[in-house]
Amino acid sequence: MELTDEFKRIGIRLRQEGLIGAVFGNLSVRGDDGFFITRAGSYLDDPGSLVIVPFSGPMPPEASSEFRLHREVYRKTPHHAIVHAHPPHAVAISLVRDEIIPRDSEGEMFCPSIRVVEGRPGSDEMAANVADALSLSGAVIVRGHGTFAGAKTLDEAYSLTSSVEHSCRVLFLLHSWEDRRL
Amino acid sequence: MELTDEFKRIGIRLRQEGLIGAVFGNLSVRGDDGFFITRAGSYLDDPGSLVIVPFSGPMPPEASSEFRLHREVYRKTPHHAIVHAHPPHAVAISLVRDEIIPRDSEGEMFCPSIRVVEGRPGSDEMAANVADALSLSGAVIVRGHGTFAGAKTLDEAYSLTSSVEHSCRVLFLLHSWEDRRL
Amino acid sequence: MELTDEFKRIGIRLRQEGLIGAVFGNLSVRGDDGFFITRAGSYLDDPGSLVIVPFSGPMPPEASSEFRLHREVYRKTPHHAIVHAHPPHAVAISLVRDEIIPRDSEGEMFCPSIRVVEGRPGSDEMAANVADALSLSGAVIVRGHGTFAGAKTLDEAYSLTSSVEHSCRVLFLLHSWEDRRL
Amino acid sequence: MELTDEFKRIGIRLRQEGLIGAVFGNLSVRGDDGFFITRAGSYLDDPGSLVIVPFSGPMPPEASSEFRLHREVYRKTPHHAIVHAHPPHAVAISLVRDEIIPRDSEGEMFCPSIRVVEGRPGSDEMAANVADALSLSGAVIVRGHGTFAGAKTLDEAYSLTSSVEHSCRVLFLLHSWEDRRL
Numbered sequence: 001m002e003l004t005d006e007f008k009r010i011g012i013r014l015r016q017e018g019l020i021g022a023v024f025g026n027l028s029v030r031g032d033d034g035f036f037i038t039r040a041g042s043y044l045d046d047p048g049s050l051v052i053v054p055f056s057g058p059m060p061p062e063a064s065s066e067f068r069l070h071r072e073v074y075r076k077t078p079h080h081a082i083v084h085a086h087p088p089h090a091v092a093i094s095l096v097r098d099e100i101i102p103r104d105s106e107g108e109m110f111c112p113s114i115r116v117v118e119g120r121p122g123s124d125e126m127a128a129n130v131a132d133a134l135s136l137s138g139a140v141i142v143r144g145h146g147t148f149a150g151a152k153t154l155d156e157a158y159s160l161t162s163s164v165e166h167s168c169r170v171l172f173l174l175h176s177w178e179d180r181r182l
Numbered sequence: 183m184e185l186t187d188e189f190k191r192i193g194i195r196l197r198q199e200g201l202i203g204a205v206f207g208n209l210s211v212r213g214d215d216g217f218f219i220t221r222a223g224s225y226l227d228d229p230g231s232l233v234i235v236p237f238s239g240p241m242p243p244e245a246s247s248e249f250r251l252h253r254e255v256y257r258k259t260p261h262h263a264i265v266h267a268h269p270p271h272a273v274a275i276s277l278v279r280d281e282i283i284p285r286d287s288e289g290e291m292f293c294p295s296i297r298v299v300e301g302r303p304g305s306d307e308m309a310a311n312v313a314d315a316l317s318l319s320g321a322v323i324v325r326g327h328g329t330f331a332g333a334k335t336l337d338e339a340y341s342l343t344s345s346v347e348h349s350c351r352v353l354f355l356l357h358s359w360e361d362r363r364l
Numbered sequence: 365m366e367l368t369d370e371f372k373r374i375g376i377r378l379r380q381e382g383l384i385g386a387v388f389g390n391l392s393v394r395g396d397d398g399f400f401i402t403r404a405g406s407y408l409d410d411p412g413s414l415v416i417v418p419f420s421g422p423m424p425p426e427a428s429s430e431f432r433l434h435r436e437v438y439r440k441t442p443h444h445a446i447v448h449a450h451p452p453h454a455v456a457i458s459l460v461r462d463e464i465i466p467r468d469s470e471g472e473m474f475c476p477s478i479r480v481v482e483g484r485p486g487s488d489e490m491a492a493n494v495a496d497a498l499s500l501s502g503a504v505i506v507r508g509h510g511t512f513a514g515a516k517t518l519d520e521a522y523s524l525t526s527s528v529e530h531s532c533r534v535l536f537l538l539h540s541w542e543d544r545r546l
Numbered sequence: 547m548e549l550t551d552e553f554k555r556i557g558i559r560l561r562q563e564g565l566i567g568a569v570f571g572n573l574s575v576r577g578d579d580g581f582f583i584t585r586a587g588s589y590l591d592d593p594g595s596l597v598i599v600p601f602s603g604p605m606p607p608e609a610s611s612e613f614r615l616h617r618e619v620y621r622k623t624p625h626h627a628i629v630h631a632h633p634p635h636a637v638a639i640s641l642v643r644d645e646i647i648p649r650d651s652e653g654e655m656f657c658p659s660i661r662v663v664e665g666r667p668g669s670d671e672m673a674a675n676v677a678d679a680l681s682l683s684g685a686v687i688v689r690g691h692g693t694f695a696g697a698k699t700l701d702e703a704y705s706l707t708s709s710v711e712h713s714c715r716v717l718f719l720l721h722s723w724e725d726r727r728l
Contacts, residue, residue, distance in 0.1 A: 013407075017385055021199055022344035023337075024288060043195075088348060091286050092355035104455050105485050105509040106388060121287050145287040155387075162386035166452060173456035176358055176540055203563055204708035205701075206652060225559075270712060273650050274719035303651050327651040358722055377589075381567055468637050469667050469691040470570060519569075526568035530634060537638035540722055 003029065003036055004050055010083070010154045011044030019085040019161055020044055025146070026064040027154060028053075030080045035071070040064050065122050069148070072127040077135045079150030083157035086146040087165035089172055094141040100167070103174060107167030114164055116141050139164050185211065185218060186232055192265070192336045193226030201267040201343055202226055207328070208246040209336060210235075212262045217253070222246050247304050251330070254309040259317045261332030265339035268328040269347035271354055276323040282349070285356060289349030296346055298323050321346050367393065367400060368414055374447070374518045375408030383449040383525055384408055389510070390428040391518060392417075394444045399435070404428050429486050433512070436491040441499045443514030447521035450510040451529035453536055458505040464531070467538060471531030478528055480505045503528050549575065549582060550596055556629070556700045557590030565631040565707055566590055571692070572610040573700060574599075576626045581617070586610050611668050615694070618673040623681045625696030629703035632692040633711035635718055640687040646713070649720060653713030660710055662687045685710050 007027050014020045025044050028037040034054040038047045039062050051063040055074065059067055070082050093100055100114040115133045119126025119142055126142055133140035134150040139160045141147050149160040189209050196202045207226050210219040216236040220229045221244050233245040237257065241249055252264055275282060282296040297315045301308025301324055308324055315322035316332040321342045323329050331342040371391050378384045389408050392401040398418040402411045403426050415427040419438065423431055434446050457464060464478040479497045483490025483506055494512050497504035503513040503524045513524040553573050560566045571590050574583040580600040584593045585608050597609040601620065605613055616628050639646060646660040661679045665672025665688055672688055679686035680696040685706045687693050695706040 013386070015198065016379065017382075018199075021348055022195070022341040024341075024344075024348075086286075086288065086348065088351050089355065091348075092352045092359070095285055095352070095356055096359050103459055103508060104450075105506075106450065108508075109485070121291070142287075144285060144290075159386040159388075162388075166385055166388075166450065166455075169452050170456045170459070172355060172359065173453065173536060174459055177456070177460050177536065197562065200563075203712055204559070204705040206705075206708075206712075268650075268652065268712065270715050271719065273712075274716045274723070277649055277716070277720055278723050303655070324651075326649060326654075354719060354723065377568070380561065381564075467641055467690060468632075469688075470632065472690075473667070523568040523570075526570075530567055530570075530632065530637075533634050534638045534641070537635065537718060538641055541638070541642050541718065 004047065006154055007036075007038060007047050007050060008045065010158050011038075011047055013158060014083070014085055014161070015045040017162055017165075019087045019165060021086065025083075025085045026066050026070075027084070028064075028070045028074075028082045029154060030074050035074055037064050037067060037070055068122065068124060069127040069130050072131040073134050073148070073150055076131040077150060079134060079157075080152050081150070081154045081157045082134075083149045083154065083161050084146060085161050085165075087161065087168070089168035090141050090147050090165050091144060093168045093171060094143045094145075100141070100164075100171070102167035102171070104167055104170045106163050107170075110160060110163050111137065111139050111167065113137070114139055114141060114167070116143050118143055119145075121145055186229065188336055189218075189220060189229050189232065190227065192340050193220075193229055195340060196265070196267055196343070197227045199344055199347075201269045201347060203268065207265075207267045208248050208252075209266070210246075210252045210256075210264045211336060212256050217256055219246050219249060219252055250304065250306060251309040251312050254313040255316050255330070255332055258313040259332060261316060261339075262334050263332070263336045263339045265331045265336065265343050266328060267343050267347075269343065269350070271350035272323050272329050272347050273326060275350045275353060276325045276327075282323070282346075282353070284349035284353070286349055286352045288345050289352075292342060292345050293319065293321050293349065295319070296321055296323060296349070298325050300325055301327075303327055368411065370518055371400075371402060371411050371414060372409065374522050375402075375411055377522060378447070378449055378525070379409045381526060381529075383451045383529060385450065389447075389449045390430050390434075391448070392428075392434045392438075392446045393518060394438050399438055401428050401431060401434055432486065432488060433491040433494050436495040437498050437512070437514055440495040441514060443498060443521075444516050445514070445518045445521045446498075447513045447518060447525050448510060449525050449529075451525065451532070453532035454505050454511050454529050455508060457532045457535060458507045458509075464505070464528075464535070466531035466535070468531055468534045470527050471534075474524060474527050475501065475503050475531065477501070478503055478505060478531070480507050482507055483509075485509055550593065552700055553582075553584060553593050553596060554591065556704050557584075557593055559704060560629070560631055560707070561591040563708060563711075565633045565711055567632065571629075571631045572612050572616075573630070574610075574616045574620075574628045575700060576620050581620055583610050583613060583616055614668065614670060615673040615676050618677040619680050619694075619696055622677040623696060625680060625703075626698050627696070627700045627703045628680075629695045629700065629707050630692060631707050631711075633707065633714070635714035636687050636693050636711050637690060639714045639717060640689045640691075646687070646710075646717070648713035648717070650713055650716045652709050653716075656706060656709050657683065657685050657713065659683070660685055660687060660713070662689050664689055665691075667691055 117129035481493035
């Protein structure tokens with residue numbers, strides 16, 4: 001099935017760039033009556049069969065534990081694809097900032113302001129906060145947890161994720177350099 | 183043989199994530215009368231044939247030099263698989279802390295407290311300390327040496343290892359950021 | 365076509381070394397009446413078909429958005445190949461320095477002084493500044509944006525890019541170490 | 547030819563671990579009347595045909611520019627294989643220390659003291675200094691340049707290189723952490 005290959009292709013790129021580790025992170029794509037999402041506990045670079053989750057009603061038990069969040073994003077925003085990753089610099093900076101302002105030119109162009117929102121992984125609160133943020137922007141960070149990016153395609157949502165981590169890494173490098181000169 | 187492929191698959195992931203370098207680290211899985219372990223000096227991503235070590239009695243000389251530790255863990259704990267790696271941030275933080283408290287949400291969920299124990303690599307002391315720690319928790323760090331994770335499967339033990347290193351890396355980033363603001 | 369394989373081979377290396385992420389960066393090679401460049405939004409490690417851009421006259425719409433810069437470099441300099449990447453340490457250091465003086469021996473040999481120039485991505489200003497810099501040197505950094513390297517071949521331009529990032533990374537490590545001793 | 551495959555296998559590992567970038571670094575193995583070395587400007591993970599260099603007499607022009615150093619090591623020491631790499635933490639620390647004392651347990655076991663020596667790349671001075679150091683130890687760092695490791699096999703010399711970089715990386719992490727507590 002072609003969609004599975006798409007998921008796997010993006011999962012491999014996320015892995016190669018160090019944006020996810022082990023079984024962490026998940027991916028989804030909007031369908032007609034629901035959305036396709038990676039299985040709970042699957043490796044994104046080797047996701048196996050996908051799970052179809054309806055926009056309302058009971059959940060298939062094998063879907064990723066973040067299904068609530070993905071559903072809420074598809075209900076509240078026009079995004080067609082979602083990438084959730086655990087990039088280390090984005091996770092770390094979210095613990096010390098409420099909003100991230102990139103200083104590299106890609107960040108300024110694609111995500112000039114990245115919001116940090118609260119919420120326990122898997123909770124309705126996190127789902128609502130992320131869906132709100134993604135109705136205004138392509139990317140958001142859940143404090144201490146990871147990035148969520150929404151876009152027209154998985155490729156675009158992955159590129160946003162890569163750009164957010166690049167911006168956060170540059171901010172850490174700048175912070176370490178500039179502080180020394182004081 | 184299927185088990186060898188399992189070991190190799192996990193070894194490749196450990197290497198891709200930078201959790202091991204060169205011939206460092208080792209893997210084992212519990213069997214009926216003993217356990218299967220990687221050979222001394224083998225590359226975990228290309229382990230070749232495994233060595234069977236009985237739960238008691240003489241050791242095959244080609245087994246990994248950490249066999250004592252693996253045997254002790256299988257004797258004292260219910261774990262079915264062990265992953266030993268040398269992740270740089272976990273090794274470094276173990277030299278300055280006796281207990282590690284993750285601040286990222288995965289760390290809080292899977293390893294809310296990571297103990298640091300003492301012991302010379304290969305020694306009975308290290309074997310006892312690691313087995314004690316792994317009877318209470320899924321992961322432990324031997325000071326200056328590396329991580330040991332125990333779980334039901336190699337996949338789970340590898341995921342714990344990845345999560346511990348992610349938590350330690352986030353702690354280093356936070357430490358460098360926060361200190362500057364003082 | 366052989367040239368496409370060349371581009372792909374270099375794109376894979378840039379990616380493996382972490383010098384580019386996602387769809388960022390672009391590559392070109394001089395031809396007889398114009399130059400070959402990667403498509404807008406393509407992955408450099410899987411670039412698909414290349415675009416031919418004439419040295420003057422209208423631009424094919426599918427060419428990389430940085431085409432103005434590549435054209436200007438081919439007009440003003442003798443370089444035969446250009447590599448544009450987004451290496452994190454080079455991008456970060458360009459935000460705090462106007463000129464970078466490597467302290468590692470490869471940097472001293474291949475790029476003893478790396479200039480930092482200004483310019484909005486895609487602008488004529490950036491194109492002019494980069495072309496001026498590459499008429500004097502093999503590599504330049506656009507502030508907050510990324511590296512541009514020009515050389516006889518893609519292999520050489522990639523090696524320069526790798527060397528610049530290595531030098532910048534070493535400078536960050538040195539800066540963090542030395543400052544502590546004060 | 548089998549030896550070429552050996553070189554390539556080690557080159558791929560060096561590349562995957564980030565111990566070399568682009569065309570930097572070189573490898574050699576002792577033969578009967580001379581030694582086999584990678585070509586000047588070759589990628590170690592795709593080295594192509596090797597060059598045979600006699601222990602005395604004229605040099606084949608296509609040999610790596612570091613041939614003097616390799617020859618001197620084979621003359622003065624019993625090593626059978628040499629790995630030269632450019633690991634970023636080892637290069638950086640060599641600019642601020644004359645001797646490196648690892649604090650991780652692998653470093654303490656395999657390279658309890660790593661000397662830093664002087665010399666311009668390609669010079670007789672560097673060749674003599676490295677050969678002297680490798681007659682006492684398995685690994686040495688040329689200041690600002692890179693590591694040289696000598697051993698019975700390429701696998702062992704690569705493992706030493708990996709261990710040295712791991713130790714230097716841990717030292718940088720420790721230095722950044724500990725200094726903050728003052």
